Amino acid sequence: MMSKTDGQKLEEKLCYTIKNIGMERPEAIEKAEEFCEGYKKFLNHSKIERECVKYTIGLAEDAGYVPFERGRKYVPGDKVYYNNRGKNLILTTFGQNPLDQGVHFNIAHIDSPRLDLKPNPLYEKDELAYFKTHYYGGIRKYQWGTTPLALHGRVMLKDGSAVDLHIGEEKDDPVFVVTDLLPHLAAKQNQRTLAEGLRGEELNILVGSTPIQDDKVKAAFKLKVLSILNERFGMTEEDFLRAELTLVPAQKAVDVGLDRSMVGAYGQDDKVCAYTALMAELSAEKPAFTTVTLLTDKEETGSQGATGMASDMLLHYMEDLVECEGERVRDVLRKSMCLSADVNAAYDPTFADVFEAQNSCYLNKGPVLTKYTGARGKSGSNDASAETMYRVIRCLEDEDVMWQIGELGKVDAGGGGTIAMFIADMNVDTVDLGVPVLAMHAPFEITSKLDVYYTYRAFRAFNR
CATH class of the missing domain: 2.30.250.10 (Aminopeptidase i, Domain 2)
Known part of the structure; x- marks a missing residue:
């Protein structure tokens, strides 16, 4: 093998390249296949919000979660859930650090077009x-x-x-x-x-x-x-x-491609992030920070209403949660961090003209960090700070999670938003992280199994 030139060494040291998981870690393919069998089952039982909440409560109770009781004192490792009107579900695993050091939020929406x-x-x-x-x-x-x-x-x-x-x-x-x-x-x-x-x-x-x-x-x-x-x-x-x-x-979730490397189904925006965040939550044991995983409603219509993120639903839950330790909710929130668990548009070579290739996300390159969303001049966007990006990227790299970064298409091609701005409005450092999706908002959307699995790993890293 020829030795590397000085220029190649410098290029390797200084340049940033997004790598394909299947090429770099072929051993992950089988793990992703296995993980996505549960994901497809979840999709088939969660076509609408009520069904998703009901099915998730079953999974949570099997994992040891019990209904949250206001005023009760909890200890590290305790697991609770709160059901809001059958359309929201909040799950919490109590961490080793006191609440005044903040909590880690994972928030995904479970409504779809x-x-x-x-x-x-x-x-x-x-x-x-x-x-x-x-x-x-x-x-x-x-x-x-x-x-x-x-x-x-x-x-x-x-x-x-x-x-x-x-x-x-x-x-x-x-x-x-x-x-x-x-x-x-x-x-x-x-x-x-x-x-x-x-x-x-x-x-x-x-x-x-x-x-x-x-x-x-x-x-x-x-x-x-x-x-x-x-x-x-x-x-x-x-x-x-x-x-x-x-x-x-009426279509069930199915494998896509001769290699069965992708999942095709309705409602993957945003149930793919709901499931990966949920599985990370269920697997948490005694995390450093208390975890708060929220499955929310109404994102596709602007997050308004009693079960949407624009309501005070999460704030009220947090008030009850911190009351257990005699803390003020504002002190907890300002020390907290949130992954707004939402998808991004995967680069589609057939329609390459609406994407900016250097700042797009791709199938099989892992979960995508989306620093900001919004339309054109970042209108209606949470724009994550440098410090927030550092802390989240550090979490991923410490756990050897392959990831990528991307925007939602060309600057003037359109745009879209997530719930990130609503949790950020509560004075919580927030950034979007989720799965790249082909044919987003169509009756049949497509995701990569490797991306689904590595997004689960990303949420687990954040919850440690």
């Missing part, structure tokens, strides 16, 4: 029955046409009882669909911009095509659907007014 039913959704037209929808979050509407969909959510009946719906996921279940035009008749539609390939008011869900056998009723096809819902769930049409019902892709 979807099609919500309108409050009065059911109608019939030309002897077909439909649901009207209002899309939730940032979707590319044309992607939802002809995609098999499943109905999920909760209905509060008039007597106050709650009914959870889950139709379209089991082997023999029916599915639902938004229809689209055949190419033979789409000449006029083809003249629309891509953004209007399907319009919001065209995202109507086909739910039935047979009537009640009574020629005296006014809407026999709509009534047939209502009769089925009534028989199965005790619903009447009025109950839609008290419901949270949504359509999500």
Whole structure:
């Protein structure tokens, strides 16, 4: 082997290069495969927030977590959880350091873009029955046409009882669909911009095509659907007014590629970070700093509401937590750190023109630190300080975690935000860390198994 030149040695010493995990550490491929089997199962049980919280509580209780009790004194290694309205879950492992030295937050969101039913959704037209929808979050509407969909959510009946719906996921279940035009008749539609390939008011869900056998009723096809819902769930049409019902892709999580190196599924933004942060939390034993892992809601619509990060939900929990040690919450928060666990857009060679290659993240190069998000001039962004970047990078490097850094596309190509700014507004040093995703916000998103596994390792490093 030829010896390195002085220039090569200098280049190796001074230049920064992001390395591919599969090339550098092929032994990690099998570990990533094994880790992602649990991840795919998590995705299949967590299509919506309520289901995610319910499934996660089961995992947490199996790992020894118990409901948090305000005023109780806890010791290092104790594990507790707090369920907020069935849509948020906070998990804590008490650390060896006192709370006045700060806590380590990992915060991920568990809502994803979807099609919500309108409050009065059911109608019939030309002897077909439909649901009207209002899309939730940032979707590319044309992607939802002809995609098999499943109905999920909760209905509060008039007597106050709650009914959870889950139709379209089991082997023999029916599915639902938004229809689209055949190419033979789409000449006029083809003249629309891509953004209007399907319009919001065209995202109507086909739910039935047979009537009640009574020629005296006014809407026999709509009534047939209502009769089925009534028989199965005790619903009447009025109950839609008290419901949270949504359509999500019926597709299960699957391996992608001949090498099975990737995961394809709905909702990986941001359940991939929720799962990796959760697994790191569950594996924490007696960490140096108390861990607070939060699975939150409403990020895709701006984080507003009682279960979103813009609420005081987390602040109130922290007030109760620090009360156990007689501390002031402001003193704890200013000493704390947070990983805002959210995804970034992986570089896609097919659409390279919207990315700035030198500052993009790539599949198979590990979790991506995103120093800031926002749009154009960093609008709506938390911009992590040099000190915060140093501390987080030090955590990763001390545990030999391969990672990368990246932005969300070219400066003027668009942009996006995370919950980072909301936790930073609580006077907590915060930076985004998560998994690169291809086809983000599509009904079927793609992640690398190596990136998923190394993101879990990153959160574990942060929790030590």
